[in-house]
Amino acid sequence: MKTLYAVIIMTLLLTACAMSFDTFNRALPKLKDKNINVAIDYLGIPDHEYVVAGKKVYVWTTSERNPFPTAVTTTTTGNAGNQPFNATSTSYIPDPGPLSCTIKMQTEQDIVRRIEYEGNNGTCFKYSDRLKPLITQ
Numbered sequence: 001m002k003t004l005y006a007v008i009i010m011t012l013l014l015t016a017c018a019m020s021f022d023t024f025n026r027a028l029p030k031l032k033d034k035n036i037n038v039a040i041d042y043l044g045i046p047d048h049e050y051v052v053a054g055k056k057v058y059v060w061t062t063s064e065r066n067p068f069p070t071a072v073t074t075t076t077t078g079n080a081g082n083q084p085f086n087a088t089s090t091s092y093i094p095d096p097g098p099l100s101c102t103i104k105m106q107t108e109q110d111i112v113r114r115i116e117y118e119g120n121n122g123t124c125f126k127y128s129d130r131l132k133p134l135i136t137q
Helices: 002-031 036-043 121-135
Strands: 048-052 055-065 069-080 083-094 098-108 111-119
Touching: 002 036, 002 098, 002 111, 002 121, 036 055, 036 098, 036 111, 036 121, 055 121, 098 121, 111 121
Parallel strands: none
Antiparallel strands: 048 055, 055 098, 069 083, 098 111
């Protein structure tokens, strides 16, 4: 029964992850050619802004540590007395690698001209959830 619950939870997590980038692909293009304030209304206040080649770039970013452990399998061989043996064990160790999500919007005179994003689906959920209302419009 525990295995069934684990499978259901992983399925839901993976579905949520897939939905993050699907939402981005459908919602972010709707912000192109709009005033940057429309994007700010949906995504919140940007974390950074800078100028590249005379064009302002707004950046939203979030990061967290990977909460899922990594399986490590060890095989041991040897002798017990005069009998050879093989043993295999699996341990689960924390994998605190970073997960992140970044959205960049380049503007000309406050109008969004270019949008880029990168990151991990799960971490991007913070922003994809905020963008969902754009899809239903």
